[in-house]
Amino acid sequence: MTIDPWALGLQAINVSILIWLLSRVFWRPVAAAIAARQKAAQDFLDDAGLAKTKADAGLAEVAKARDGIAAERAAALAQAVLAGDAAAKKSLAESVAQADALARAAEVATTQAEAKNRAALSKDAAQLGVSIAEKLLGRLNRAAIQAVFLEALVGAIAALPDASKALLRVADVDVVSPLVPTPPQQAAITKAVQAALGQKAKLNFRADPDLIAGFELHSPHFVLHNSWRADLTTILQGIDHAA
DSSP: OOOOHHHHHHHHHHHHHHHHHIIIIIIHHHHHHHHHHHHHHHHHHHHHHHHHHHHHHHHHHHHHHHHHHHHHHHHHHHHHHHHHHHHHHHHHHHHHHHHHHHHHHHHHHHHHHHHHHHHHHHHHHHHHHHHHHHHHHHTSOHHHHHHHHHHHHHHHHHTSOHHHHHHHHHSOEEEEESSOOOHHHHHHHHHHHHHHHTSOOOEEEEEOGGGOSBOEEEOSSOEEOOBHHHHHHHHHHHHHHHO
């Protein structure tokens, strides 16, 4: 085997050139990248250490705050217990007062209801009595009863003040009775009324069955009541007032 010095020399030159190229073109950027990575790693480690220091400080603050919160919680619970006792006592006192007030209101309402029921029963009884009286009076001699009421009407007219009599003399006056009187009855009523007034008066006759019995004078100025209906109404009003 023959070694060619020139070939070895050329190969050595090629290797030298390759090494030079690699050191110039490849190694320097790689070394710079490695250095940059090392610096970045160191910066990261430094930042991590700083973050850990801050985290430790934050944990210490949290622990301190937690201890403070625990103390405040214990104080708040103690105060809540005291406040709860006071509130419970106050609520109990208010409940007792409300119960007493409700009891008094119920007693008053019961008393009022009993009084109202008694008044209603009295009124119903009076109304029933009036209805019975109306039926019984309806069976009596109507002519005799009307004669009594006519006499009472004459007496009531005679007892009127002169001013009221003067008003009846100048106005149209309705003589109201349960039934329209017959012409002879109208003549007798007119004579009796005019005698009581002391002067002639214009009388009109009309019927109102609700009067049951009696005579009433209705004028534009006032009404002279003289009937069983008026008497029964007065009785009922008296019962209502008494109740």
